[in-house]
Amino acid sequence: MEIVFLGTSGCVPTKERNLSSVFLEYLEENFLFDCGEGTQRQMRFAGINFMRIDNVFITHLHADHFLGLGGLIQSMDFLERTKPLEIHGPEGLKETIDHMLSMGSFQMDSMSVEVHEIQPGLVKEGERYMITCARTEHTRNSLAYCFEEKPKRKFLKKKALALGVPEGRLFSRLQKGYSIEVEGKTIEPDQVLSKPIPGRKVIYTGDTRVCESVIKLAEDADILIHDGTFSHKDLENIEKAGHSTTVQAAEVAKKANVKKLFLTHISQRYTDPKKLEAEAREVFPETYVAEDLMRITVGKHN
16 A cells, blocks of 8 residues: 655645645555645656546545646546546535536546545445545535555464365365365364454545544554644644644544654645654654655555
């Protein structure tokens, strides 16, 4: 599993930071979370083939989180994509996309767009993963997303051999969860499979104040990508901003027992990310300020 930060700025882009977008690759499936203006160009810099993205997840309907969709869709259609693009997001997304695609004289010739307005809970399920979402405290219907690998069980070869199971086809049936017969004995999968091993888990909050729903969503996550717009020194001036400080994000990471915290949506007022990182690390040492085009590999659980 790999994560690429395509845009880590707050509401205004800077020379170093583009608007919000995070790319996640899992077993050759590509997912995009938010799509601020300029995202498709960032994918060019990162060496990401945007034609292979089939699902986009929008956290909320502020322009710095979705306005790149229009150009991305037009490029896909221009390159004669025929596979539908699925876009998931909060209530109001369909109307927003309809307006976006009706602007000017552009018409899609090759592809189609499927818009899914979602509620907290399950968003999408694949054979080996689930994507869920929860409400955040930013706009009326803003969302955070959780990408979670399904639990897996290891096949205990030595136990199987000790039970008299020969290597080959019967091993495969047990691994797939089927009972088998060996010399008149029934062997159940539970006898030769380990206890479930939790899968990898990544949380992307989008913009949010500190809220219990995100803490719950992020429990025991490998990676928490959290709004860290402001330095905690500016706390008194941002009460109505709908964002978090670096220290507040670190407190969420600590309460949720995550492994690593990456701060994003950094306000243009801050030019030294190391200072932001340092104040958060006083609360949660495994904190990092995300940078544009930064790549993170999330290793398998053993």
